[in-house]
Amino acid sequence: MRRLSLILATALVATTASPPPAMADKKSDAVVAGAILGALIAGAAAKNRDNHRYNYATDKVFYPADLPGVMCYTRARQCYFRGHYSASATRDVFQ
């Protein structure tokens, strides 16, 4: 099943990936569908719990002097270049 997970992820992301293989049977489909619904329901239940990491309205922003156009958030540990997420700036500043 681990291999199947990688295939599914590839199907979602890679442009040229083959369609994911059919599930073994309808029971497997139901198990996966149930798990997805379960995760969604659990996520909804967790909505009101503390999860402030990405709440930028209450975070502290700073502007790295040597990275023009980059703004970073202290608690979220995320950086943006000209208003758009930057993996490289995030890595350079926080890792």
Add this chain to the structure above:
Amino acid sequence: MKPIMLRALSPLMFAALPAVALAEDIPPSVTMDGAVAVQAATLAEGTLNEAQVQVLKDVAHQKAVVLTCEGFAIDEARFTGVFETAYPTDAEFNALDEAGQVQLRSVMMLVLGTFLGGDLAIASTDAEAWCASATAEKAQADAPNRVWAD
């Protein structure tokens, strides 16, 4: 500046630039990205750690760029390598019972899809700026979790 220097100076940056963003200073695209990340992190809670979520965010962002901008493509070999870093090892995965394996797979797909949908929505608000930013990002050849083809 080299990344190693940035890492060393980061604490000083925090101290030297203690700005608290005013609401009007936050670009809408950043606010949207944060809102999506909150929900993705909530979905991942209890199943994925922050490092795994970060990998999925990076991958989804790059895929959204591929779908939105000309001149970008996914390198499947790189994708597999990056995705593997967010995934448990064979031994760890096999140690999970079937329900745990399905849960892990489902949550990873949900989180990846949440980030991807959010990124596509953000990109649609200003595709030109989005793609310009992505082009600058692509120039950083050593960017983490890179799945773009050269």
